[in-house]
Amino acid sequence: MPPTRSEGPEARHLAGSASDAGASPTAAGTDGDLESLLHASRVRAVQRSNELAVLSREHHVALKLALRLQRATNVDAETVRQATLDFWREEGREHFRLEEELLLPAFVRHAGADDADVVRVLVEHVDIRRRIGDLETGAPVDSAALHALGERLRDHVRHEERTLFGRIEAALNPEELGAVGAALQVAGEAHRPPRA
Numbered sequence: 610m611p612p613t614r615s616e617g618p619e620a621r622h623l624a625g626s627a628s629d630a631g632a633s634p635t636a637a638g639t640d641g642d643l644e645s646l647l648h649a650s651r652v653r654a655v656q657r658s659n660e661l662a663v664l665s666r667e668h669h670v671a672l673k674l675a676l677r678l679q680r681a682t683n684v685d686a687e688t689v690r691q692a693t694l695d696f697w698r699e700e701g702r703e704h705f706r707l708e709e710e711l712l713l714p715a716f717v718r719h720a721g722a723d724d725a726d727v728v729r730v731l732v733e734h735v736d737i738r739r740r741i742g743d744l745e746t747g748a749p750v751d752s753a754a755l756h757a758l759g760e761r762l763r764d765h766v767r768h769e770e771r772t773l774f775g776r777i778e779a780a781l782n783p784e785e786l787g788a789v790g791a792a793l794q795v796a797g798e799a800h801r802p803p804r805a
């Protein structure tokens with residue numbers, strides 16, 4: 610039986626609000642601005658399997674944060690840094706862990722651990738963790754560093770949504786995909802972010 614399908618993150622994005630990533634009208638523009646920015650990000654409106662939908666929903670929140678990071682100024686840099694750390698502690702860190710512990714091992718059974726998309730995701734996870742770690746030091750925050758993190762996060766989400774997740778859905782058989790989805794659901798129920 611083929612995996613069931615649900616709307617992808619872009620198709621669903623109007624249901625969200627600018628507050629999803631701690632964004633405010635001042636920092637992230639109006640909802641209309643946000644909508645056009647999200648469209649401009651070109652996250653493909655794929656029909657994501659229900660099994661991976663929880664991760665795609667978090668990608669949508671991460672994408673909003675990435676846009677806010679890219680628009681950070683020296684005036685709001687401290688506020689954006691705090692919003693980034695809040696996102697990381699409440700959702701991002703756990704999201705990375707689940708991808709590394711559940712999703713990627715299931716995929717490398719088919720693709721091999723040296724698959725270029727797997728390597729890219731892991732390298733980017735390390736790089737994003739390093740950049741978040743820099744924000745946690747309490748040193749004065751540089752808006753250029755926020756912009757770089759925003760671009761990195763945006764490109765990372767795009768790659769996972771446009772390339773990696775589709776490959777995973779194609780490679781795993783329904784039983785394997787179902788097992789990953791069930792494990793993600795259990796993990797999600799054990800970890801409920803305050804903003805969810």
Ligand SMILES: [Fe+2]
Pocket residue numbers: 664668704708769
């Ligand atoms: Fe991800």
